[in-house]
Amino acid sequence: MSTAPISWIVTTTDAAWQQHEPATTSPITGMPDVFVGVDDPRQSIEGFGASFNELGWTALELLDDDAREGVLRSFFEPDAGLDLTLCRMPLGANDFSRDWYSYDEVDGDLALEHFSIDNDRATLIPFIRAAKRYQPELRLWASPWSPPSWMKTNGHYAGAQPRLDQSVKNGLRDDQVGHEGTDMFRLDDDHLAAYAAYFGRFIDAYAAEGIEIGMVMPQNEFNSAQVFPSCTWTPEGLARFIGHLAPEMGRRDVDVFLGTLERPNPDLVQFVVNDPVAGPALSGVGAQWAGKGALAVIHHDNPALRIYQTEQECGDGLNDWRYARYAWTIMKQFFSNGASAYMYWNMALLEGGVSRWGWAQNSLVVVDPETRTVRYTHEYHLLRHVSGAVAVGARVLPTVSYTGFENQLAFVNPDGSIVLVAHNDLGHEQSVSYLLGDRFFEAVLPADSFSTFVIPAV
Template sequence: MKRNVLLWIGLGCTYLSVAAQQIEMVTTTATERWKGQKVKVLKNDGRKADVYVYTDSLMQEVDGFGGTFNELGWDALQCLDAEERGKVMEALFAKEGINFAYGRTPIACSDYAFAYYSYDDVKDDYEMRNFNVGRDRYTLIPYIKEALKLRPDLKLWASPWTPPIWMKINEHYSLKSHGVDKLGTGHNRLDPRRATFIHTTGFNMQVGYLEAYALYFSKYIQEYRKNGVNISMVMPQNEIAWQPAWPSCTWRPEDLAIFVGKFLAPQFKKDSIDTEIWLGTVNYPNPDYVRAFLKDKDAAAAIDGIGVQWTGKQALPVIQHEYPRYRYMQTENECGDGENDWTSLERSWKAVVHCFNHGVSSYMYWNMVLDETGKSGWDWAQNSLVRVNRQTREVVYTDEFYLMKHLSHFVQPGSRRLKVSAPGNMLAFRNHEGKTVVVTYNSGPQPEKRNLQIGGQRLEFELPPLSLSTLVCG
């Protein structure tokens, strides 16, 4: 007679199976968040399972998940009182919440800053006498420090959207004259005659500017450390192959390699800075960009990893195979258009699965917090994990908040990805506690029963329609 053991798994109580293993399962739908789920432990009678998790097939090590600090996010939080603001930060960084292990921050302005700025706007200040991060002490640094209170080991990395304009060939924060749509919404007011071509380098490649820019990075890291924030990694340019309405700077791979290998890395060595340098953020789908950069031996030796975002993830299957010695990061989750609905979760889930199945060790969300409009200074409404209504003070945790929680809450640095027999809609990990974590999605309109073999244990459960679930056993 076959013996089934039924376990009820909730957030507050977990019972032991016949194998004396703890099992937990939580599920999220568009209407029910983080709900405990029933799991059956079946007798392992040799019948074929639907899906196998190979607990002895360890893939890449996981460095963790994270989100991005931006000025407009911190501004949205200011309409809340200290207690409510603290609850939002706990939801993002405390162990009971998402428990993000990474944080990204812009080097000076981004598209979610209040306005254009750099740390040294004095023309031809090659020695950086006027370098100053004073503005960040009122916006980005307090935001980061609130996170550090909850997660002191939070790993921070940074990238610029643009160099100071006097280092650029068109002396403007942007490179192309346009807005975010065909109507010209959020136009950057750049004279069209000063626009550049996308596959050229927007940086002025004269030696003096290259030296000054390397010093700019060095001073940034040193000044942030003086303010109690350690930047452990930098990528020299956000989206090296795009000319949006907001701050940007395109780089040919050969030119970026010259800057990194012959100027940035030597400057860090001179100043005894141990901050890692990564190639990124690469938003070019053709792997030839990475290949061209790595042909420069100095640049190849200088970097520790490669960061990709948006269409750059299309190059992952090739580059992580050709260059296995580097670590890989997905640096910016696609931001959507402010819809903040289940379609956003589904799109992001597919990106997470693709990226981890092709070698990334870390995955970054874009804006963690925005106001009720979600709009940048260029009037593009984007998604976020948390929405704060400035008028009503209502705080809304979006579907993608729960997506990131289903992952990062259980999978922390030191985890390893596991091989699964059906990798298209499931991820599995041996987490930092030695437990097996399975994250799976039901994309259909009907409930779906799953029969899962994890090592020597057979489990069965039912997934609600359009649901994301995490199962933890061990």
């Protein structure tokens, strides 16, 4: 039995990423609290990431060069922090863009003669290039929040009007409001073909900038009409569009996932998976927010379908410990139900995290616009507890407890090391014992803490 020391890192609300005295294996002294299924590896981990958003880059631009590079290094450089390897980006404007735009807003331009990614040259392109300096093998995928406004039935980028108590405006008329369960896209073949070609032009334009996009999803939150860029689709509409989109992407060796699903209804996915044209074209499915409630059924019924968690729930701009604890429950639910990749949302925002459309959200780092300084949030450190230790190609390991401690995730890395991340959500320290095959160890988890144990390979 190996007696090599077990690395142990602890984060509490008052102290992040503290090196704890190493744990050690020992003879079994009693019934373990947690059994780790080392002989039953589950899905393979494709990577961890976050989203490249315009407001993330404009926030980081306020920092001096050294501070900005320090943040980028902590996000992307291997072994320096989060080690992000698989990230999302918007295809056109999203809710954390500077304002609405698409790559072709010329009405009726089905030939896309006016297509241009010039808007992105000030924000997304330099942001991604900066990341790739530290992570040259960074993989990217993209999804739109809204098609060009002229491709939609309401002729507008949004689908809902701001509430009366919101100061932001989007100019949407009463007769332009969208509704869940309807297709806001013009579903004639000419517009479907043009939109598929629009995706293709996007892939080609970014490739010309040296940025490869490896996967696309047809629509962010396809059931949600929002005050910001959005577009509702029915499963029938998505299946028709994927029939046009898949050949365009196939010619470019780009995968197509179905997503992003934000409702706890697996039938919304299963309809498209069962479509004779769209289904075979799908490489996976992306889910976020309430979509996590559909994962168990989706994974059970479609075990070969890859599952990405596409956007961690966004918080409220407070970036407090309370939300980091909640984010842990999201992470547990996704990995326990087949997810092979996990995406945080905003990498960086100004203090308060308010979008162009008035929604305050959390971020991995927060930039103070007055002092032009940066701080790392609790959720940064929580993500690091997992992404900083779990390598691409790791496998999820199941855990079971007969004493009621279910608050952990386990992985086995390609090198055979085992990563065990545990959360003690009690207000006092808690002793927990673990059995991993024939290896046993005990640890006293500090009160209200996250711990990462790295157990060397046998």
